[in-house]
Amino acid sequence: MTTLMRMRPVRRAGLVLVLLAGLGTGAALAQDYSFDSDELTVHNMIGRVVVTQAAGDRFEVRVDVRGQDAEQGLVEMVTEEGRKARLAVKFPIDQEDDYVYPELGRNSKTTITYEDQGNHGGSWLKKVFAGMTGKRVTVRGHGRGLEVWADITVAVPRGSSLTVENRVGAVSAAEVEADLVLDTGSGSVDAANITGDLVADTGSGSVTIAGVRGEVLADTGSGSVEIRDAVGAEIKADTGSGSVVVEDLEAETVLIDTGSGSVRAEQVVCCKLTIDTGSGGVKARGIAADAALIDTGSGSVVLQLDRMGGGEYKIDTGSGSIDLVLPGDASARITADTSSGGVHNEFDGAEVGHMDRDEMELVVGGGEARVILDAGSGSITVSKR
Numbered sequence: 001m002t003t004l005m006r007m008r009p010v011r012r013a014g015l016v017l018v019l020l021a022g023l024g025t026g027a028a029l030a031q032d033y034s035f036d037s038d039e040l041t042v043h044n045m046i047g048r049v050v051v052t053q054a055a056g057d058r059f060e061v062r063v064d065v066r067g068q069d070a071e072q073g074l075v076e077m078v079t080e081e082g083r084k085a086r087l088a089v090k091f092p093i094d095q096e097d098d099y100v101y102p103e104l105g106r107n108s109k110t111t112i113t114y115e116d117q118g119n120h121g122g123s124w125l126k127k128v129f130a131g132m133t134g135k136r137v138t139v140r141g142h143g144r145g146l147e148v149w150a151d152i153t154v155a156v157p158r159g160s161s162l163t164v165e166n167r168v169g170a171v172s173a174a175e176v177e178a179d180l181v182l183d184t185g186s187g188s189v190d191a192a193n194i195t196g197d198l199v200a201d202t203g204s205g206s207v208t209i210a211g212v213r214g215e216v217l218a219d220t221g222s223g224s225v226e227i228r229d230a231v232g233a234e235i236k237a238d239t240g241s242g243s244v245v246v247e248d249l250e251a252e253t254v255l256i257d258t259g260s261g262s263v264r265a266e267q268v269v270c271c272k273l274t275i276d277t278g279s280g281g282v283k284a285r286g287i288a289a290d291a292a293l294i295d296t297g298s299g300s301v302v303l304q305l306d307r308m309g310g311g312e313y314k315i316d317t318g319s320g321s322i323d324l325v326l327p328g329d330a331s332a333r334i335t336a337d338t339s340s341g342g343v344h345n346e347f348d349g350a351e352v353g354h355m356d357r358d359e360m361e362l363v364v365g366g367g368e369a370r371v372i373l374d375a376g377s378g379s380i381t382v383s384k385r
Contacts (some may be wrong), residue, residue, distance in 0.1 A: 008061065029070055029269050031077060034180070037085035040154070042103050043125065044089045046101050046139060047149040048187075051173035051180065052091050054155035059162070061087060061155075067148035074148060078128050088128050094350060097137045098145035101168060105141045110186045111202070112137040125376040139168045139186075145374045155187065156180075157194040179214070188223075197232070206242075214263030216353040224261075242276070243280070262299070272311070278318065296320065308332065310368045324371070334382060338375040346383035 040059045042049065047066075054060055065075050074091040077280050091099070092116070104110065113353040114135040131273040138145070147341045149169070156162050166184040166337060173180055178197040189200040193211040200207045200216075206223040209216060213367075215232040218225045224242040225236065227249065235243045236255040246254070249268045256263055263275050265284040273292040275282055281299035284292075285321060290309030300320035308330045316323050326332065334350075336343045336359065343360045345352060353361035373380050 015086065025329075029065040029072070029075075031063045031065075033059075033061040033063070033077075033079065033087060035061070035079075035081065035085040037081070037083055037086075037160075039084045039087045039161040039163070040156075041165065042083070042152060042154060043087070043128075043165045044150055044169070045091045045093075045137070046152045046169045047089075047166070047169045048101060048103070049152045049154065049166050049169065049171045049182075049184075051154050051156060051162060051164065051176055051182070053176050054157045055169075057157045058158060059085065059154065059160070062153045063087075063089060064153075065148065066151060067146075069147045075150060080124055086124060088125065089152070090128060091148070092146075093132060093135055093137050093149075097135065099137065099139045099149075100141070100143065100145040100147040101139050101149050102141055102147075103149075103169065104139065104186075108141040110139050110168055112139065134202075156216045171200075171202075189218075189220075207237075214320040264274045268332055269307075269319065271309075305330070306385070308369055312370045312372070314372045314374075316372075316374045317378060318376040319378060322373050322375050322380045324373060324380075324382050326364065326382065327385050329365065330384075331368035332363075332371045333369070334360075334362040334364070334371040334373070335379045336362075336373040336382065337361045338378060338380050340377050341375060341379035344379065344381040346381060348384060350382070 036058050066176045078088045078090055078259045080086040091283045114132040156176055156178045163178040163181040164171055164183060168186045170187040170191040171182045171184045173182060176194045176204055180195040181199040182189050185203045187202060188205040189202050190208045191200055195213045197214040197305045198212050198216050200209060201219045203221045207218040207220050209218055209229045212230040214237045216230050218227055219238045221240045225239050227237055228247045231250045234253045235249055235251045238257045240259045241261060244256050244258050244263045247266045251270050253272045254268055254270045259278045260280060262280040263277055263282045267286040269288045271290045273289045275294045277296045279298045281327060282294055282296055284302045285304040287305050288307035292312030292313045294315045296317045298319045301315050301317055302323045304325040305327055308327055338358050342357055345360060345362060347364055351363040
């Protein structure tokens, strides 16, 4: 069942609208919803979304419509009940395409383009935003436009699934036992102490994650990514432009990808570590991995292994030095090659098969793992921890 509601005083089974007194400057309109569902998807255009743990077994949602121009009937709430419930906040974009959201910052501006909603919520969402395909909306931190936004709080029951699709505004979650997809077009995403799989995605803004027990995907088009204290089958951090920091991770696979930006990884335990950066240095210390691939177009690489398995370890940099630090009980066959910069063996007890200024072949221990070090321009050093 689909329900469409404007912000005016009503009472219906399962949902309550609370209209705060004093609808003058800076007024707020509040509306509460309760969903008996396994999954919930929340769609919002402008505003902050906060996710918390529910005390019971229902999704509890509060929508606060705020801003200088907030008034009755301006913003609509559309809901769909069922096992997979939905709630959409519908702004009057058919009448107004300029909006003001002070949280953006005085000199900031972003543009939203409404695409075909067929792949995002199916026919239901397509009906909600009928006729809006191709519509462009501009959101400013200050200036011309309708100043109105919707701040949403979602309390999530244990073992459920929540998807947040926000266009402009920060999204955060804390102390939640559920699978979460937290997505915003512009704004930061923060998640702390989550038990369940987590997707944290922003088109522009930082992603900060700490204390997750489940798979993690952190993605930002532009902005930094930080992941600390996470345990899951796969942990992935991806940014088009921005630095990545990961600490205290345990996973089968850890993948880090940045188009431009530095990478720092510390205390990581995994079967396979993959780090790829188009431009930026890599510092990976305290790594326990069975195999690793580190590739940077431009930037130096430091890899310190606390534990080494029997797989392949490959480090490739187009321009920059390579420093590989191995544990004392390492067992590996090592090939190092640089076009300029020189190669250096500082691993006492290594068997040298071949050595000249820019190339060397070493065997340490029984030679079990395969190590390939390649620098287009820069020195290569192999040493013992």
